[in-house]
Amino acid sequence: MDRLSIILTLMTGAVITGGSVILFFTFGWYGWAPIAVAVLAGLLLSWPVAWLISRRIKRKDPQWDETVVERVPSPIPKPDAPEV
Template identity: 60%
Template sequence: MDRLSMFLTLMTGAVLTGGFVIVALSLGYYGWVPILWSAALGFALSWPVAYAISRRIKRNDPAWDETRKDRTDAIPRPGDPEV
């Protein structure tokens, strides 16, 4: 697990859950059961989607270099253990 995906998990969870609730309500499924299913599905998919987004951001960023060593600033090194 990388650090960026931890931050993205909260945002993607909210977006996915909200989207699933909107789809369920627009299809005419009103009540607690469809909303709970939407919340469970959004919760289950939030980390895998956030991880995929994180990998894509890092792959497309020209300034990202995982092999860079000997940093002295406060930003964690990309090669360090995540959590």
Template identity: 55%
Template sequence: MDRLSILLTLMTGAVIGGTFIVTAFTLGYFSVWAVVISVVATLLLSWPVSYLISRRIKSQDPNWERKAEPRLVPDTDAPEV
């Protein structure tokens, strides 16, 4: 698991959720189901989108080194996974 994508999930979820809610309200859908569908879509999309953003940030960082062996639980003293 990528630590940067975990932090980005909160910000990405807020942006995606806000976009879906504002779009639904702008189109005239003021029901509870519009909000529920927006929340479910946000929950399904926030982590994959933040993971892609994290990969892109790391691919453009010249100081980030990829480890040869990915580990399930990273060391606490280790640099970014």
């Protein structure tokens, strides 16, 4: 699971939706239809764009090590772990 992409989803959705609305209004397309199109574009594109941004951040970071994430103990026990 990529938790960074979940956090980035909110930001990318706002940027995509807001940027689309500004673009539509700049070209003189007013009304509920351009706002609906912008909201739909924001909903459909926010997670894939956030996932791509997350991958790029992790690829460019020299300190990122995905094996460290697995060594950190989780507060939720694994289902196949023995009973204590």
